[in-house]
Amino acid sequence: MDFLTLLLPTFIWFVIVASFIHLIRLDYWWIRIWDFPHLQLGVLALVGLVAWIFLGENNGWSDALMPVGLSAALLYQAWLIYPYTPLHAKQVHRIFRKAGEETNDKATIRLMIANVYMYNTRTPDVCQLIKRYKPDVFLILEGNKAWADALESVQEEYPFRLLHPLENTYGMLFYSRLPLQNAELRFLIQDDIPSIYGQIKLPSEQLIHFYGVHPMPPSPTEHYRSTERDAELLLVGKEARQQKGPVIVAGDLNDVAWSHTTRLFQRISGLLDPRVGRGLFSTFHARYFFLRWPLDHVFVSHHFRLRYLKRLPNCGSDHFPILVDLTYAPDPARAVDIPQPEGDDVQETNETIREAS
Structure with a gap:
């Protein structure tokens, strides 16, 4: 249990920091590289949230912040990915061919x-x-x-x-x-x-x-x-x-x-x-x-x-x-x-x- 007590908070804080570090407007590669894996970070945030529900402990303010941070990370990743789902309006409209109409x-x-x-x-x-x-x-x-x-x-x-x-x-x-x-x-x-x-x-x-x-x-x-x-x-x-x-x-x-x-x-x-x-x-x-x-x-x-x-x-x-x-x-x-x-x-x-x- 001691191992889980150490591992879970480390994992959770890593996901939270990785989710938002790219908002720092510096151009160093070790910051900009976190622009890329937001879909993966969203999955990890969901995994961390589920793990905290079943395994987490609430022994102070830092523990209480973990589910809040994970929830914010998950919502943020969803906001970034949302435009690239069928739920979002299309930027480039499709052209449809009517029956009997030749394509141009x-x-x-x-x-x-x-x-x-x-x-x-x-x-x-x-x-x-x-x-x-x-x-x-x-x-x-x-x-x-x-x-x-x-x-x-x-x-x-x-x-x-x-x-x-x-x-x-x-x-x-x-x-x-x-x-x-x-x-x-x-x-x-x-x-x-x-x-x-x-x-x-x-x-x-x-x-x-x-x-x-x-x-x-x-x-x-x-x-x-x-x-x-x-x-x-x-x-x-x-x-x-x-x-x-x-x-x-x-x-x-x-x-x-x-x-x-x-x-x-x-x-x-x-x-x-x-x-x-x-x-x-x-x-x-x-x-x-x-x-x-x-x-x-x-x-x-x-x-x-x-x-x-x-x-x-x-x-x-x-x-x-x-x-x-x-x-x-x-x-x-x-x-x-x-x-x-x-x-x-x-x-x-x-x-x-x-x-x-």
Whole structure:
């Protein structure tokens, strides 16, 4: 019993502190890493609360605070996850086809995002996914020369390409069967971390501003702070808001959908998340179901409606690929749903970019 008396309070206070430590607005990796596992922390808070009911003791004010802290943690995690459940209103509305009505394929784009894990050797599996789902455009992250060579088997159908293989796990390989205009490789914050920009031309002649991103995460093996990641996302967000036409931002953001940075990115960019009201579509870690959260994202402007969103089967990577079908169907009434900056959002954005530059 002495062991349980020591272990249970330690577990409970760990869950409580881990649940709220990310609210400290410091960019060190050992704080920012707690942005990620809120679904897991919610489960642990529930386990701790049940354990306290059956095994807990009330020998003072600190013991009495434990169920209060666990309940607050559980409610907080539920609040963070709630937007990614069917109970929440959808940010991107679905487009439905009426009986006998033809789909407007000329205004639809199918996009696939795949962080393939550079050391992964299951290249035929990824090629098979491309052949099966036939995306109009696909973005390969962590692509090195070996991956670029392997994808030559499918590139005949994708005459428009922007390829920048790297051996540092940040290579980008972008393929499109649709015409590209003004396509460019960019290094927004760090000299060895590329991103891409280009205008994709739909068969309807509509141009789409496309941004592909993969910033470096805060972690003990990557970067000691999150500022560079945050600054890259916010730079793209500021630029996206200035665009007059439809915008898609996609990639491995190395950040979760519910984090302060991603929510700030949405308010700065004015972009919408197709997952809201539909599900988490967690893409990482593909091998460990108990350590899984949404790292790979597709954000879109209000011009789009959703036809299809799916997490694809794993192909040997630590990430699942994501496939999305979007139809350009602008509705002036939807402009009121565009996220707007709040409070000191603009000041925080500019300070973050300045600190990382």
